Amino acid sequence: MTPPTSGMTRRHFLRVSAITGGGLLIAAHLDTSGLVALSDPGPLGSTAELNVFIRIGPDGSVTIQAKNPEIGQGVKTMLPMLIAEELDVNWEQVTVEQASFDPAAFQGQFAGGSNATPQNWLPMRQVGAAGRAMLVAAAARSWGVSAETCRTEAGVVHHDPSDRALPYGDLAGQAASMPAPELDEVPLKDPADFRIIGTTVKGVDNHAIVTGLPQYGIDFTLPGMLYAHFQKCPVFGGRVVDANLDEIRAMPGVRYAFVVEGGEALNGLLDGVAIVAESWWQARTARNALQVTWDEGDTASQSSDGFREASRELFGQPAERELRGDGDVEGALASAAAVVEADYEYPFLAHAPLEPQNCTAHFRNGHLEIWAPTQTPQNGANLVASTLELDPDDITIHLFRVGGGFGRRLSNDYMVEAARIAVEIEEPVKLLWTREDDMRHDFYRPAGFHRMRGGVDSEGRLTSWHNHFVSFGSDGRFASSAGVSPNEFPAGFVPNFRLESSLIPFGIPTGALRAPGSNGLAFVYQCFVDELAETAGADPLQFRLDMLAHEGEDPGQDPVRARRVLERVAEVSGWHDQGLPAGTGKGVAFHFSHRGYFAEVVQVTVSRAGDLRIDRVWAVGDVGSQIINPGFAEHQSQGGVLEGLSQALAQEITIQEGRAVQGNFHNFPLLRIQEAPPVEVHFVTTDHPPTGLGEPPLPPAIPALCNAIHAATGHRIRSLPISKHDLSWG
Amino acid sequence: MPIRFRVNGRETTVDVQPNTPLLWVLRDVLDLKGTKFGCGIAQCGACTVHLNGSPARSCATPVASVEDGEVLTIEGLSPDGTHPLQEAWKELDVPQCGYCQAGQIMSAAALLQENPRPTDADIDAAMAGNLCRCGTYLRIRRAIHQASGTTAADVEDVEEAR
Numbered sequence: 067m068t069p070p071t072s073g074m075t076r077r078h079f080l081r082v083s084a085i086t087g088g089g090l091l092i093a094a095h096l097d098t099s100g101l102v103a104l105s106d107p108g109p110l111g112s113t114a115e116l117n118v119f120i121r122i123g124p125d126g127s128v129t130i131q132a133k134n135p136e137i138g139q140g141v142k143t144m145l146p147m148l149i150a151e152e153l154d155v156n157w158e159q160v161t162v163e164q165a166s167f168d169p170a171a172f173q174g175q176f177a178g179g180s181n182a183t184p185q186n187w188l189p190m191r192q193v194g195a196a197g198r199a200m201l202v203a204a205a206a207r208s209w210g211v212s213a214e215t216c217r218t219e220a221g222v223v224h225h226d227p228s229d230r231a232l233p234y235g236d237l238a239g240q241a242a243s244m245p246a247p248e249l250d251e252v253p254l255k256d257p258a259d260f261r262i263i264g265t266t267v268k269g270v271d272n273h274a275i276v277t278g279l280p281q282y283g284i285d286f287t288l289p290g291m292l293y294a295h296f297q298k299c300p301v302f303g304g305r306v307v308d309a310n311l312d313e314i315r316a317m318p319g320v321r322y323a324f325v326v327e328g329g330e331a332l333n334g335l336l337d338g339v340a341i342v343a344e345s346w347w348q349a350r351t352a353r354n355a356l357q358v359t360w361d362e363g364d365t366a367s368q369s370s371d372g373f374r375e376a377s378r379e380l381f382g383q384p385a386e387r388e389l390r391g392d393g394d395v396e397g398a399l400a401s402a403a404a405v406v407e408a409d410y411e412y413p414f415l416a417h418a419p420l421e422p423q424n425c426t427a428h429f430r431n432g433h434l435e436i437w438a439p440t441q442t443p444q445n446g447a448n449l450v451a452s453t454l455e456l457d458p459d460d461i462t463i464h465l466f467r468v469g470g471g472f473g474r475r476l477s478n479d480y481m482v483e484a485a486r487i488a489v490e491i492e493e494p495v496k497l498l499w500t501r502e503d504d505m506r507h508d509f510y511r512p513a514g515f516h517r518m519r520g521g522v523d524s525e526g527r528l529t530s531w532h533n534h535f536v537s538f539g540s541d542g543r544f545a546s547s548a549g550v551s552p553n554e555f556p557a558g559f560v561p562n563f564r565l566e567s568s569l570i571p572f573g574i575p576t577g578a579l580r581a582p583g584s585n586g587l588a589f590v591y592q593c594f595v596d597e598l599a600e601t602a603g604a605d606p607l608q609f610r611l612d613m614l615a616h617e618g619e620d621p622g623q624d625p626v627r628a629r630r631v632l633e634r635v636a637e638v639s640g641w642h643d644q645g646l647p648a649g650t651g652k653g654v655a656f657h658f659s660h661r662g663y664f665a666e667v668v669q670v671t672v673s674r675a676g677d678l679r680i681d682r683v684w685a686v687g688d689v690g691s692q693i694i695n696p697g698f699a700e701h702q703s704q705g706g707v708l709e710g711l712s713q714a715l716a717q718e719i720t721i722q723e724g725r726a727v728q729g730n731f732h733n734f735p736l737l738r739i740q741e742a743p744p745v746e747v748h749f750v751t752t753d754h755p756p757t758g759l760g761e762p763p764l765p766p767a768i769p770a771l772c773n774a775i776h777a778a779t780g781h782r783i784r785s786l787p788i789s790k791h792d793l794s795w796g
Numbered sequence: 797m798p799i800r801f802r803v804n805g806r807e808t809t810v811d812v813q814p815n816t817p818l819l820w821v822l823r824d825v826l827d828l829k830g831t832k833f834g835c836g837i838a839q840c841g842a843c844t845v846h847l848n849g850s851p852a853r854s855c856a857t858p859v860a861s862v863e864d865g866e867v868l869t870i871e872g873l874s875p876d877g878t879h880p881l882q883e884a885w886k887e888l889d890v891p892q893c894g895y896c897q898a899g900q901i902m903s904a905a906a907l908l909q910e911n912p913r914p915t916d917a918d919i920d921a922a923m924a925g926n927l928c929r930c931g932t933y934l935r936i937r938r939a940i941h942q943a944s945g946t947t948a949a950d951v952e953d954v955e956e957a958r
Contacts, residue, residue, distance in 0.1 A: 138893030138930050268889040275894035276885045276901060277877035278830015278870035285829035293824075318813065347813070347820045420834045420842060420895045420929045469832075469895030470929050501835045697889055701935060705892055708931030731839035731927060740920035742933035 080196055080246040088124040090200075090238035094193045094249070118193050119165070120149060122201075126221055126235030128155050131165040134182055135441055136271070137471030138705075139760045140698045141182045143270050145190055147694060151262040152194030152255060155221040155234065162270045164465060180660035180758030183694065187756050192249040199247045204240040205232050257692060266697030271467060283439035283466040284424045288494035291426065292321055293346035295353045296483045296497060298338040298507055301362040301724035302573055303330070306337045308359040314341055317355060319348030322491050326483075332575040333509065333546075335453050335482045342491060346498055365573030365724035370413065370513065373721070376570045377515035377536040381409070385534050385566030387542060390552035393562035395519075398530035402521025404601045410518060410590040412786045414719040415511035416726070416734055417579055421469020422504050423480035426496040427488035434461045434488065438481050439468040446478035450485045472709075473578040477509050502729040509577025510719055510726075512538050512548040516590045521562075526602035528613055530562040533590075538576065539569040546575075547582045551622065554587060555658060556595070558621030559613050574721060580709060581761040584659040585768070589714070589786065592655035592769030597782065606773065607636050607654045623658040630750050631665035631686045632656050638748055639667035639684035649673060649795070650681070651777025655769035662762030663688040666707065668743075668770040672778045676794035678715075680743040680771065683707050685763055687749050690756040703763040704745040710767030712737035716789040801862045803828070804872025814860035818852075819843045821859045822869060830870035830898045834927070841926030844899040845869050851906040853925070870898040873905060880943040881905055888939045892930035900926045904940050913946050 081093045119131040130149055136142035146162045198218055205223035206213040209230055216225050224231045257263070274281050299305065306325050314323040320343045328336035339358055343349035380386075399405055426437040434456060440446050443463045451458045468475060484497035499507075515536040523529050538545040550565065557563055579585060599609035611632055614625040632654070636642065641652065649672050656665035669681040685707055693699045716735045720727040728734040747763075772783035779795040800809045803826060810825050817836075822828045822845070831854055834842035838853035845854045846868035873879045881901050884890075891897050900923065907914055907922035914922070919940050928936065 138891075140892070266889070268886065269891055269894075271894065272886045272889065272891055273877055275891045275897050276870075276882040277873075278828070278898045280829035282832075282895060284833065287827070345812070345816075345820065345824055347816045347824075351813070418929060420832075420840065420893070420927065422833065468893065470893040472929070498833075501837075701889065701892065701932070704934055705931035708933065709929075712931070730837055731835050732837065736927045736929060737931065737933075738927065739923045739933040739936065742931070745934060 080193070080249065082200060082242050082244070082246055084239050084242035085121065088239035090122040090241050092118070092120040092193065092197045094118040094196070118149070118190065120153070120193070120197055122197070122234055122238040124235045124238060126159060126233050127161065128153065128159050128221075129161045129163060131163050135443070135465055135468055135471070136164065137441060137468040137475065139182070139471075140269065140695060140702060142467070143267055143698070144695055145182065145186055147262050147267055148186060148190035149194035151260055152191040153197050154218040157262050157267055159221055164467065180662065180760040180762065183756050183758040184661060189249070191254055192252055195252045195254050196247050196249055199252055200241040200244040201234050201237045203244040204237045208232070208240065263694050264692060264696065267695050268697070281467045282421055282469050283426065283437060284421055284469070284498060286426050286437045286466065287496070288426065288428060291494040291496055292342050292344060292491070293349050294340055294342045294484070294487050294495050294497040295349045296326070296338050296340050296487070296499075297353060297356055297358065298336050299360045299362060300506060301360065301366045302575055303332055303336060303365055304363050305361040306339060306358060307361050309339050310355075310357045311339070314352050314356055317348070317352040319343040319345055320352045323352070324490060326486055329453070332573075333477050333479060334449060335479070335486055338483070340487045340490070342487065342495060346496075350500070362724060363573070368572055368574065368721060368724050370721045373513060373570055373572065374411070374515070377411070380536045380568040380570070381515070381517045381534060383568070386568040387566060389550065389565040389567055390557055391564045392557070392560070395530050395532050395562045395564040398562035399519060399521045399532070402529060403524040405519065405521045406594070406597050406601050407519045408594060408597060408782070408784055410516040410594065410784045412514055412586045412589055414513045414574070414721065415579055415713060415717055416505050416508045416719050416728070417472045417474035418505060418731070418734060418736065419470030419472055419474050422499045422501055424496060424498040425481045425484035426494070427484040428494040429485075429488040429492055432460055434485055435464070436461065436481060436485060437464045437466070438478070438484075439466050439475060440478055440481060441468070441471045441473075441475040442478065445476070446481045449478050449482050453482050454485055454489055472580045473582065474508065477577055479507070501731070505719070505729050505734060506726040508719070508726070509546065509575045511579035511582070511585060512545060512576040514548070514586045518590065518594045520594065520598045522598060522602040526604050528556070528560055528598055528602070531556055531560040532564045533566070535565065535567045537567060537569055538572050538574070540571040542569070544569065545572070547578045548576055550583065550587060553622030555591065555622055556613060559616060559625070573724065580706070581659055581764040584657060584761070584765040585710070585713065588655065588657040588765030589768040589772065592657065592766065593772050593783065596653070596769070596773045596776065607632060607641055610654070610656060623663070627663045627688050627752060628656060628658060630752070631663045631688050634748060634750050635665040635667050635684055635686040638686065638746065641667060649778055651774050651779070653770045653773025653775070653777055655766040655773060657762070657765040659765055660761040661689070661757035662759065664762050664766050666766040666770045668767065668774040670771065670774040670778050672775065672793050672795065674794060674796045676792055678775065678788070678793055680711060680741070682743050683745040683767065683770070685745060685747050687747070687759070687763060688752050689749070689759055689762065690754040691751055692756045693749050693751070694756060699749070699759055700747045702759045703747045706759070706761070706763030707745045707767045708737055708742055710764045711771055714768040714771050714786055714788055715741070716787045718787050799859055799863050801865045801867060803867045804869060810859065812859060815858045817855050818845070818857040818859050818862055818867065819854040822854060822867075828869050828871050832895055832898060834896070839927070840896070841903060842896050842899040844902040844926065846902060846906055849909070851903050870902055873901065879905065881908070881939065884939040884943040888935050888942060890932050890935040890939050892932055896926060896928045900928065900936055904936070904943070907940070908944055913944055914940065915946070
């Protein structure tokens, strides 16, 4: 390898070049993803392993490529804000382009886990600052002054002693010949001088969205494109035995109908029947006549009811595994002043992003081109390459703004289906699922069962905590997204603590749903804490503060930050105000996940007949020292809270005979506008690096709602959804 | 069988199966991609258009039933994207993923035609058929109020509380 000559450390480097007409192109490799270990950054002469592109035109325009998929989390706006701030340009000069998936050029093209902010906060600013430093150096050289005597403002370099100024556009060509600074050493702005970060910047695609311009995967077309449906077995992993293909092929508009043989992995290509027609509706109509004989396999005997029975059996036996044990739980329970025991459970959930799964693909001359809404293009490329035995170099993936992710598009099953069909027919084709396909072939948030025991002493302190968690998996391994961290609160905050698990083997595909793990665990833990507080005769919020005052070993979170958001939510919600009318109550909960701390209070009013209205939500978050885009941060937090309420109120995927019962929004209801309460969002800033907001606001909303229902009615909600409970009182 | 109707003021003739939903004619025959597919059974409102001036779910509207009718889609709501609702949506940064928003705006536009100064309750009633999976409802309410020059009840509450 030829070592690069400038601006390079082993992990990061910049490459700068002039572009035709006098502009500047800055390409940076930043090993920010943490997803790919990088042993050698490679030669500068290639474009390998670069992952930020900034183009400054001679007219002063700044174009920043947004590398991460935009799924509604605001990243397409947020990451360029970081660069533009340190480059020191006006946001109005900036244009943002969505980059295609290009593993040769970008790394960490990924959306999920609230990761974009913590991974990019520092390096994106460093890239912008390095660009600014080169523009200043170019100006200083042309004026024959030292760079230290120059300053920048809004895309212009100034030399105040000689009252000279040059806009970036005039300097861009010369800057390309300046040495690139070391990214780790380039000076960054004092946050007090931020002019973009910390201001509300509106979504870069808003105009396109409100005028209906095509920009989602579903909107993409190719000349001569055909439309495909793919019918899989309603039972997960079932096999095709036979299908009436001749009849289907004779139907209007149908060009191809064929059986696809899939594999065993539920997150890969599964058996099914492809129908390809000249229009999507023709393929849909033909599908109505499709008759398939399936070999449904063993999963056909599985059901939600059966899983619940299995959990009861496992609760009656010693747990299979201890995940954490502190102190002496049995001894503490035996000597406790009061013991609370309760069983909690939550159901499977679908993601149901509003844009149904789709993928356009074209295979010709041995090359496969794919246009897909995905959160994980690298995984998609790997899946397609391995399934269809293609060289990854023969696969190109184009990305789009995504009509909702929520974790569903971490899986690329629809991509491999479209690829398989495209390879078969060698014509451009769009696969588009129906809503029922999406809801019945999801990677569900796994259900979970918890047998909880807790003890408080005579002074009302929580002394012991025991959870036997019955989840899904086999051979001692949790199924995808069905696990629990041994550090999950209150681990480390209760002297006698035991977390155990037992597993139910199953054949249902599961995966991450926004705030994975936390969206179920926060419900159980924060509702059970409420029960313990009641038993202790304590105020539920104060009880939590008291728990956080007793830090033990190896705590999973920072109690100072957790206490701060709880104290603040008590203030903003008027928690200690007295005199709520009968049938009205407030509930509180807090949760730490994905590096963020949120405490929330929900107020509800329940009629004597049991009609529930959510009056208001107060949410307080701590995601570090800086809220990058305050308007969107509020909006994203409100969305997370409303999603939590939506899940809790009425959502459930029921498994019967190995298949999902619910198929569309009439029986898997999303929150509607008339059910959406005002959500007040507040942030406390703390001296920690900024972190993301995609996930942390969601989990506390669910237990805070359930605890509010208890405060209003006396009913404890120990299973979700709430719609299955009779809330009448009095 | 050719079916004639007007889309965004232009005369159109399509030749498709008469039971084809209007949605797929708009998207795949006329290449108007702003109207979105979400559920196929008139549950989510992403496909909302105006049919003869009233909001309609195009996914559940057979194209034969719009013969001689007048269809307005998001692309035709204003010539340059400056309908007061579109302006309010941009100003208040309503979209998250954005997928449902064309349908939301079309429902809201129909509401404002009927009721230029809606209350929160009017808005909730008119918008109840439009799902937003991201949960942008609070800003949708505010944006409709802003476009109509009215004030949301919850904004009044919050400002009073402060």
